[in-house]
Amino acid sequence: MSDKYSSDTHRARYELQYVYIPKLVAGVNDGYLPSTALHMVKGWDIWNNYDWEEGFYIDRLQIGSSHTVVFYNFPEPQQIPEALYGAVLIDNATGKAEYYTLEYGLEGAWVLGSKTTTGHYSFGTLDTRERSAFFRWVTGRI
DSSP states (O other), rough: OOOOOOOOHHHHHIIIIIIIIIHHHHHEEEEEEEEGTTTOSSGGGGGGOOOSSSSEEEEEETTTTTTTEEEEEEEOOOSOEEEEEEEEETTTTOOOEEEEOOOGGOOOOOOOEOOSSSSSEEEEEOOOOOOHHHHHHHTTTT
16 A cells, blocks of 8 residues: 555545445436536546545447446555446436446455445456456446
8 A cells, every 4th residue: 555545545535436426327317417427527626636646537438329338447446445447337228327346355356346325236256457357347237
């Protein structure tokens, strides 16, 4: 763990990954936020104010005409259960969205999870931390 890493940084990462993004997803699913809120740059600056060794970035990927994936690349996890990646899978026909994470787990395991405003769910582990493997797992849920 970096000497610069603090409990405030961990708390900020946790809040971004497991509170802020799930609230955005809930807003999209409840119809009071457009899905563009999941990848708009405005409003995200607050999360770059922390002394993270590297920032995070957001990609928006179209999967044919049926789905969109908003992909979050987070800073390297330093504590359980920080996520390395997050992805929101959006059904373009219904507008419904689901948020998934690849989380740092016990003994270096990479845990597949899902977070809503009402619960945190586990889907087992992924054998690798590769972005492409997580992306395939998420898009396999279509």
